[in-house]
Amino acid sequence: MLDACRLEVAPAQRKFVPPVAQSLAEVYVHPDVARPRLICDGEGGPEEFYLKLGYRKRGLTDDGEYLGDMDLTG
Template sequence: MSTTPLRLVPVTADNLDAACAISVRPDQQHLVSPVVKSLAEAYVHPDVAWPRLIVDGDEPVGFVMAFLDIAWNPAVDPADIRSGIWRLNISAAHQAKGYGRFAVRAVTDELRRRGTEHAYVTYDTGPGSPEPFYAGLGFRPTGELSGDQVVASAPLT
């Protein structure tokens, strides 16, 4: 990491190409969708998507997208409103340098600022799973599944 503070910045016309160029390692590509898909999802879900480029100095090193205030399962419990990490992509060349931890902490700080009490994330299990990464940041499985992914949460209070 550089001595310049890390920051999250909105994805704009000026940095769109840099955001789309963020790519995880080949062995991780089955675990996380590419940034371009995230941006398409953000476009069609503008009320709940919070996409941000992770920048170190002037260099884009990753992408994170939060989801904000989604009714998790409205047919079962319409009051179960959740926010959390929707997508996290750290460029293959920049992994294991603390950028992912920074991004998750920055998102959870934003959620806390918005009054959220728990952050959520979903992930695949198996070889290469980000489960240990999220567990190290305080996320614990809830016992739920979202499709075939584990749902985990971390308290923000």
């Protein structure tokens, strides 16, 4: 866990991604709604990560990025 807490995102991403320690604190405070996830280079990237969780590709954004969804009814 300490190695994860030492990770930093690129400066341009900092406004979108909280530090790992903050994310872990949110999971501790809200375990019923927050789940920790960590994606590192060399592990297939975010697309493979989300597909393994059960997300499905549902189209593209105007920028060419995939949109995904997950069936939460069953």
